[in-house]
Amino acid sequence: xxxxxGEKHQFEPVSLFLLAQTRLCLKTLAPSVMSEPxxxxxxxxxxxxxxxxxxxxxxxxxxxxxxxxxxxxxxxxPELVIRLLRAQEISRYVEHGFLDCGxxxxxxxxxxxxxxxxxxxxxxSKTSAQPTRWVIAVPEDSPIRSVKDLQxxxxxxxxxxxxxxxxxxxxxxxxxxxxxxxxxxxxxxLVDAIVDVTETGSSLRANKLRILETxxxxxPQFIANKAAYRDPWKKAKLSNVVLLLQxxxxxxxxxxxxxxxxxxxxxxxxxxxxxxRNPTVAHLAQKGWIAVETVIAEKVVxxxxxxxxxxxxxxxxxxxxxxxxx
Numbered sequence: 001x002x003x004x005x006g007e008k009h010q011f012e013p014v015s016l017f018l019l020a021q022t023r024l025c026l027k028t029l030a031p032s033v034m035s036e037p038x039x040x041x042x043x044x045x046x047x048x049x050x051x052x053x054x055x056x057x058x059x060x061x062x063x064x065x066x067x068x069x070x071x072x073x074x075x076x077x078p079e080l081v082i083r084l085l086r087a088q089e090i091s092r093y094v095e096h097g098f099l100d101c102g103x104x105x106x107x108x109x110x111x112x113x114x115x116x117x118x119x120x121x122x123x124x125s126k127t128s129a130q131p132t133r134w135v136i137a138v139p140e141d142s143p144i145r146s147v148k149d150l151q152x153x154x155x156x157x158x159x160x161x162x163x164x165x166x167x168x169x170x171x172x173x174x175x176x177x178x179x180x181x182x183x184x185x186x187x188x189x190l191v192d193a194i195v196d197v198t199e200t201g202s203s204l205r206a207n208k209l210r211i212l213e214t215x216x217x218x219x220p221q222f223i224a225n226k227a228a229y230r231d232p233w234k235k236a237k238l239s240n241v242v243l244l245l246q247x248x249x250x251x252x253x254x255x256x257x258x259x260x261x262x263x264x265x266x267x268x269x270x271x272x273x274x275x276x277r278n279p280t281v282a283h284l285a286q287k288g289w290i291a292v293e294t295v296i297a298e299k300v301v302x303x304x305x306x307x308x309x310x311x312x313x314x315x316x317x318x319x320x321x322x323x324x325x326x
Contacts, residue, residue, distance in 0.1 A: 043102030107218035157195035
């Protein structure tokens with residue numbers, strides 16, 4: 001209905017009702033939009049690193065479940081979103097912002113040339129606590145004796161860019177082919193040499209291959225997208241996650257020891273066992289006795305406990321550690 005000259009505009013009752021309802025809805029929705037929870041998107045590796053990575057996160061206090069059925073497992077922290085990806089891809093997705101952070105090998109960060117923040121290094125793998133190595137390998141009877149001898153040769157590897165940069169650094173030009181797997185069996189019939197990853201070298205020796213040179217030593221790195229790391233909330237959350245992971249990693253090879261000891265024997269114990277220097281010492285209710293507590297490498301406990309007993313310690317207790325914050 002058009003408004004006549006001189007008349008004031010009036011809303012019909014239905015229009016007033018709709019306007020009131022709209023205002024009420026906006027007031028109701030605004031707080032929920034503003035309070036939408038923030039999340040940190042983490043990429044974790046599939047394959048051989050998946051099991052030790054999940055174990056490390058569990059020790060740090062994060063339980064990941066459903067990974068056997070989905071690449072989007074759940075985690076018992078509502079501020080985290082987990083994505084499972086090949087380690088080879090994670091650094092690229094972190095660099096380009098699909099992920100805020102991730103755990104992947106230094107080798108793949110180098111191979112992809114990813115510009116990311118490296119927040120922590122944690123040396124663990126499926127079979128050992130040693131860094132993995134990318135090596136140039138040739139047949140045992142190959143005349144190739146140095147990287148210079150690879151001039152004009154054909155090399156198979158999964159880490160193509162890493163290999164090309166290494167060869168270029170030595171002034172060597174060679175044909176570097178991408179290998180989808182089973183790289184060891186391609187020499188000498190298909191290629192002259194391979195660049196492959198190894199921990200112990202046993203697989204290479206089993207295939208009658210000789211290591212020529214080591215290109216790179218690699219271990220898992222916790223990396224972050226640079227823009228995400230500049231965000232105050234994400235940076236704080238990242239710092240907390242990294243702290244817990246590092247403390248869980250530091251505790252992995254250590255145990256706690258507690259014992260009671262006659263007070264006059266403390267000096268002898270510390271002198272005989274320098275690894276127990278600066279322990280926590282407390283007096284017991286029984287006069288002349290003290291309680292000693294310390295953290296020590298698990299691999300030496302079997303040698304130390306008998307010695308502690310010889311020095312007069314009693315009530316010796318060994319216990320595992322979940323986290324060790326330095």
